[in-house]
Amino acid sequence: MKISLFLGCLVPNRYPGIEKATGICLEKLGIDWKELEGASCCPAPGVFRSFDESTWLALASRNITSSETDGRDVLTICNGCYGSLADANLKLKNSPLLKEQANSHLSQIGCHFDGTVDVRHIIEFLYSEIGVQEIKEKIVRPLDLKVAVHYGCHMLKPSSSRATSSVERPYVFDELVEALGCTSVDYPDKMECCGAGGGVRSALGETALAITEHKLGKIEGADVDCIVEACPFCHMQFDAGQVSLAGKGREFGIPVIHYSQLLALSLGYSPEDVGINLNEMDCSDFCNLLSK
């Protein structure tokens, strides 16, 4: 399985620790990978897909086309990038009309979308291509952590265009987390949104934050060591969101980690190696706990 890693915007430009951690994991797992050079914004589904479908499909198809040239599936490490690119890929593969329209735009830059590769999400990819058992065998430091797993929305939904199974009671992500020695603790509203998506964070920040506060309240009650997600937008919403909420007198103090970072920790890397100390909120207690 050959893949090209699609970085998107938030991972390289806000949470580069996730970029570093993902590279470490892919290397250690022996995956044939390279970065998708020259990629742009996916483009972000909540805002740009909302504005204009043709623009969304043209930009998304350019990103996919770069990977087609190499015969590599596109690997995403963000639910938003996954939602945008997987939905666009499927639409273009299924509709000759939309494909023709996208290609007429792409012809101006000498590109052509053929529809020959798939778009993958790192959780689905690791689960189906590597498997829980092999990951268990690769880890060198089991992590004795109680974890609130946050799936986020677009890894699983809309289910009509996703490879994963259950929307209401999924287990794939939990199994990957527990493979590293962690305990995935159940909590109310586990499948609920972080609040950021759909352009709500960017334009209506207080509404997004109210949704985040609700979810954090449920996680707080589960008494966990950290939140683990697989999306930098959820990551940012929980991490920067806790800083905003603390400013309003509501302290949670729950560190937020992307699955790539958690996996890299279990492969023997330090919290500083993968930038957990570079979160917006102070994670020094958590970093000390991990460094013991």
Add this chain to the structure above:
Amino acid sequence: MAGAPSIEEVIEDFNVLKCMQCGVCSGSCPSGRQASLNVRRLVRKIGRDHAAISDESLWMCTTCYNCQERCPRGIEIVDAILAMRSIAAHEGLILERHRHVANLLQEHGHAVPIDNAHKEKRIQLGLNSLPSTVHSHPDDLKDVKRLLSSCGFGEITGGEAQ
């Protein structure tokens, strides 16, 4: 220039008139718990009132897809909301912050471009200060700009602020 669908197409394509107003959508909506978004009412409005395109609650949807997954009538609610937003955007109804994000995309090829603080974080991690995206490839950024122009994106987002 690319076009938006008509409201009639939205109603037809996404089964909007199958709604029986059961409220499963509203009961499943994380935004509805916190803000004035009432999905059940919004679906009814889309089905009978063209003023739905200026309903501000259209933009409160986080696109979590709970309502669409659970709708017992198979209405593609989120897809309908996205299509209604597109009609609104083509008529110039775009929130100021969204217009700002659109401008960032047009200028940098990223909705969230790099800044100095995060270049520092990258260097601290042993990464290049700029990622291997359009940030490191000016020719690719030119291609992205050419595509955006071919789609007429600037004309859609360049109108007066709401």
